[in-house]
Amino acid sequence: MTLSVDVFMIGEDGRIDVLPVPDGCSDLAGFERWRTTVWGSEAVRALGATYFPVLADSDLDVAPDQVADFRAECALIRDNIELIAAGDDPLHSHAAHTEGIAYRLKNIEDAAVRAQELGGGVRIW
Template identity: 55%
Template structure:
């Protein structure tokens, strides 16, 4: 099972409306196991991340007003992807882990930028 990243807006009744990923974009946010092994890992927590570690216990919903801070956190993780990958407990080579994590962070950042442009939020689930 995989985690997905989606952009949402609220309709006139306050109900969430999830938008389809545009052509050329991906909604992949990692494997289900990454909730604890990557996004909720001690390495990510030690970097000062506050959004991603929430995935260890539940889905992550970033409201529109927090999207700019969320983007900063994604950029922080992108700058430390080698360290995150090196500390993962995995049989895959570190270079492969780096590529996988970097790819998912790119997808998440793309979704966050799309959300920011329309004053929407981001959900990873």
């Protein structure tokens, strides 16, 4: 299984509506095992990240009023991607692992930009 990233809106009735992924965008957010080996890893936690480590135990919903802070955490992850990719991945070289994380992080960042523009939130599940 893989993790997906989506933008959601909260309706007036409090209902959460997940928006379709626009053409040309990707909802890929990583492999299921990345909940603990990448996004919830000790390297990410050591950076002081608070959003991504939630994925180690559950899905992540970033409320609309938290998206700016979430985008800052995405930038922190991007700035430290080499450190995060240093974790053991027996299936890929370090370069391939780094590239894979960067690709999925870009999808997450793109979703966060869309969410912020629309006044919505971000879900990784």
